[in-house]
Amino acid sequence: xxxxxxxxxxxxxxxxxxxxxxxxxxxxxxxxxxxxxxxxxxxxxxxxxxxxxxxxxxxxxxxxxxxxxxxxxxxxxxxxxxxxxxxxxxxxxxxxxxxxxxxxxxxxxxxxxxxxxxxxxxxxxxxxxxxxxxxxxxxxxxxxxxxxxxxxxxxxxxxxxxxxxxxxxxxxxxxxxxxxxxxxxxxxxxxxx
Numbered sequence: 027x028x029x030x031x032x033x034x035x036x037x038x039x040x041x042x043x044x045x046x047x048x049x050x051x052x053x054x055x056x057x058x059x060x061x062x063x064x065x066x067x068x069x070x071x072x073x074x075x076x077x078x079x080x081x082x083x084x085x086x087x088x089x090x091x092x093x094x095x096x097x098x099x100x101x102x103x104x105x106x107x108x109x110x111x112x113x114x115x116x117x118x119x120x121x122x123x124x125x126x127x128x129x130x131x132x133x134x135x136x137x138x139x140x141x142x143x144x145x146x147x148x149x150x151x152x153x154x155x156x157x158x159x160x161x162x163x164x165x166x167x168x169x170x171x172x173x174x175x176x177x178x179x180x181x182x183x184x185x186x187x188x189x190x191x192x193x194x195x196x197x198x199x200x201x202x203x204x205x206x207x208x209x210x211x212x213x214x215x216x217x218x219x
Contacts (some may be wrong), residue, residue: 050117062109086166094219
C-alpha cells in the first residue's frame with residue numbers, strides 16, 4: 027500500500043511544531059552550502075552544528091535583541107539544499123532569486139497568526155503562491171500533476187495543509203524531511219544583523 031501524505035509527514039509536522047512554531051523551509055539548488063549562506067547574507071565563518079531545537083533557541087535570542095531570526099540551518103541532499111529558518115523568512119522572500127539556476131520552493135509555517143504559504147519559483151521568477159484558506163496567486167499550472175490529490179487549494183485543516191505543502195515540496199525536489207532530520211545537527215549560519 028503506498029504511503030499517504032499524512033503518513034509521510036504527519037509526525038514531522040507535529041514534532042516540528044513542538045520545536046518551532048514559526049519557521050520557513052526553502053529548497054533550492056546551489057553549488058555549496060557556503061555559497062548559499064553568503065547569498066542569503068550569512069557569514070560562512072559563522073558555521074557551527076545545530077539541531078532545529080538549538081537553532082530555534084538561538085533565533086529567539088536574536089529576535090529578542092531586535093535583529094530578526096538570523097539563524098539558518100543549511101543541509102544538502104543531492105543537487106538540492108534545504109534552508110530552515112526558525113523565526114524568519116529571509117530565504118522565502120528571496121525564493122525567486124534562489125531559483126535563478128533552476129527551481130526553488132519555500133514553505134512558511136507561522137502558527138502564531140495561522141499564516142501558511144508555499145512559494146514556487148523557476149529561472150528567477152516567482153510563478154505561484156499557495157496560501158492556506160486563500161486563492162492561489164500566479165499560475166499553479168506550472169505544478170501540473172504534482173498537485174493531484176493534495177488539498178492545497180481547498181480548505182483543509184492547518185495541519186493537513188502543512189502536510190500537503192511538504193508533500194508538494196518533496197515532489198518538486200525529491201527531498202524528504204523526516205523526524206530524524208529534525209533531531210540531527212546541521213550546519214548553522216548566522217545572517218548579519
